[in-house]
Amino acid sequence: MSVTAAPGRTGGELWGRVRARTQPVLAALPYVAPLIVAAALVVLAPALWGLSRSVFNWQPGSASPYVGFDNFRLLADSTTFRTILVNEGVYLLGLPIWTILPLLISVFLFTRVRFAGLIRTLIFLPAVVSPALLGIMFTPILAPSGLVNTTLRSAGAGGLAHAWVDDPSLVKPTIIVLLAWANVGLGVAIFTAALTSIQPEFLDAAAVSGATSWQRIRYVILPGIRRTLILWMTFQALGVFLWLFGLIFALTAGGPGNSSTSIDYDIFTNTITNGIFGVGAAESVYLLGMVIAIAVIAWVIGRQWSHD
Amino acid sequence: MVAVSLEAVSKVYPNGFHAVDNVDLEVAEGEFMVLVGPSGCGKTTLLRMVAGLEEISSGTLRIGSRVANDVPPGRRDIAMVFQSYALFPHMTVAQNIGFPLKLRRVPKAELDTKVRDAAKILGLTEWLSRKPGQLSGGQRQRVAMGRAIVREPTVFLMDEPLSNLDAKLRVQMRAEVSRIQRRLGVATLYVTHDQTEALTMGNRVAVLRAGVLQQCDKPQVLYDRPSNLFVAAFIGSPEMNLYEAALGEGASSLRLGSQELALPSSLLVTRPSLASYAGRSVVVGMRPEHLPAATSDIPGAVLKGDVTLSEGLGSQLLVHFTIDAPRVQSEDVRAAEEEQLSASEVASFGDSIALVDARVPITTGARASFAVDAERLHFFDPATGAAIS
Amino acid sequence: MTEHAPPVPVVGMRPRNRNVRKDLRLVARNVAAIALTLPFLYPFYFLVITAFKSNQGYAENQLGLPHPFVFTQFSSAWDSGSLGRALLNSTIAAGIGALVAIVLSAPAADWCARTRSKTKSIVLGTVACIWMIPMIIWIIPMFVELSRAHLTNNLLVLGFIYGVTNTPLGLYLLYAYLADAVPGEIREAAIVAGAKPRHIFFMISLPISLPVLVTIAVLAFVWSWGDVLIAAVLLQSQQDWTVTLSATSFVSRYGVSIQQEAAAAIISMLPMVVIFAIGQRGIVKGLTVGSGK
16 A cells, blocks of 8 residues: 655654545444354355265264265165156246246236226235245145135036145146246236336337237337346246245145155255255255256346347 | 645546646635636546545645645535535434534534524525425525534535526525625635636636646636636636737737738737747637727728627627638647547637627628727737737 | 317218227226236135134035134134244244344445445345355254254244345345435535544434335345244244244144134234235335335
């Protein structure tokens, strides 16, 4: 740190300059330190430590010998783990529904509809409910004699009544629809904000040149909200890996069998319920890898799209 | 007694750009000093250095008698009024004004009295319990002034405080600010880009350009004896007409394009240096208000021009005309070294301007004659732009 | 829709028919829009009417309004699920979470809003990690550490962790808001008047950001209330359970009726919905301002 000497400067003024440089850093500390320290203590340090345990036979409270990649191999060979990966893959298939549905609804409400704002607020209600509460809420609704089946029966479509949550082949699609129900409101809010940012002149120009609604969507709206679309889809895709625990925990407990288990639920079962911490840690590494992979893919696609 | 003194003060950025270049300036106690110049000339930077909001790269700043270079703004015994007033929106007018005192833990009774006194001077007494959002622009500006007054500082710093007001209000507030300053007798450093404001309000005016101080003098002196081309062109509205001209032998005549003006020998008495320019080219300046319509056609003392437009101003006519002498834009002089062009310089291309009495018959497209008073001519060195005195 | 005076009829034009068709389409649109909300509201409606029906009442009439209006489902869910105590636990933990989120993020947000130093990106990046790292990855090791320190089953610790988890939200919203509502000039004016950063923080930034602070508190509270992962990991003893955890356990139990499940669902959701509804207007204001104009 250089201090330019100027005629007439006393030592006291030099010290003043030194103080002036370091003081901002010191002054910042009380504002930022609590947050950073808390973040490090609660999230960062535990995460790093936990992930590092994946190469050990981690047994908290007793000896945890080094086992190299055994845990990783165990998971890779495990049929349960493969089932779980398939589950996650199936859940990802919900992406189109989770995107197209709010998109269509927000476009629809964007045109002249009375009380559009009120309707958007009402649709938003489910978004307030957390995943776990969603599971609690829908237990009676999806039960064999719950809302869905009873409505179907009273509408004369009794044949359509199924064990939505107890049938292994139905539980995942049911969850996908449930997630659509829960997230549409948020999606509509976000897409509506994006739609308002499209300059009205583009829509007007399209209307004047005789574009149909579908053409307008394809050529004006979609390009205009591209960035939001990508963000939303990334958010939803990541949600499949980050968000499902509460829902599974409350609604299906992973069942029937393992047909609805998500990765984070499995990690929970392995560690808290069954005490196999090492494998849980390795599974966490896999999970982190998947999350990073999705984020990277999203970023790449995002760059691609905005370069068009 | 000196309130503020700047000694060889500079502000240099890491990329080498000099926002303020070696400025020497003194503001006496009670003096109203205006810093004026085109945008980007460094006047605001200079003000902020005095305030302590920008670091001084080199040079010494003194406030009162003590060196203030490293003293934090809150302890420099200054008060500042910002262009956008910077009032605290969640506080009432009274709380805004009293804020500096509250920070100093001034006891409540004394604080209230001082706030009330300041409000009285500014005519804000009935608005003390309102919030800034409920006030008009002019009132907000006064609250900002109140916050400054209440501190009874050594110097007021004002950063274009009137720029956000509409024209009419600005004229009103100009007088208000001058009145208040005179009443309080506090030294003031006032920044503006408007040369009219500068000339009407300042005891002395400092003209800045690209970080360099051009001239610092009383307004009348700046007007009568600008020390260089830039000051000559910047001060005075409408802008001074500047031409390239050839000074005849013995400085007895001036050739402007195809016309020749006779110069009396008395000119060499008032401007001795002119003699060394005999036979060479000079830049000559004539202010529009010094080009009245010629009453008689005396050769050598009259400038003829082709009228392109005449605008009525009520009692006067603004006559646009052309002559065949090359016009000088003050930036031509230092084009090579200049990094910035000021807006006022780029503005007036083409026409010369004369201000004549409205009763004179002027027809567009015809030739008009303007009387030239040689003593009112300004001469500048074509290479350096310095005034020839 | 503004009504214009009908144009002078020109031969061949039929303005009246055109208006009628347009009106019909508009009506159809409005009806469709209203119909759109039904699937989203119906489940809530079902929950409410079911919870007030006796087992018999439900068997006879699943979809209609409760005929004998009973509270027994609520009381049995309350007792068997220990929901009363759990409600208290949730309130404590979520309340602490909201408080901690604000206390940790507000000063940092003020600092971010006034600084241009390079450290800022480090701070923002660190906080972003809190959000981006899946919770399961850090909560398990956290649990191991806390067990060692005998700090599991501790509502204060739970609340603190909830607070930390919500600091990214708080920081983002408040930083964006302050960057706009307390711009550089206001800070400079305060500095020249003699204010130190702490004066500006307490006397200017905090009072001005009150609506956003409320938003953050409500969002953090709602999020904490609905969490089940952290609660399930850290709370082993049933009497410390949050209501979400208790209700989850309750509805997964064998032999619990639909009506009881509905009652449990309502009990666990109601306080949170109420808090959200109260703070809702402030939330919309806070979120839209924070996201920039």
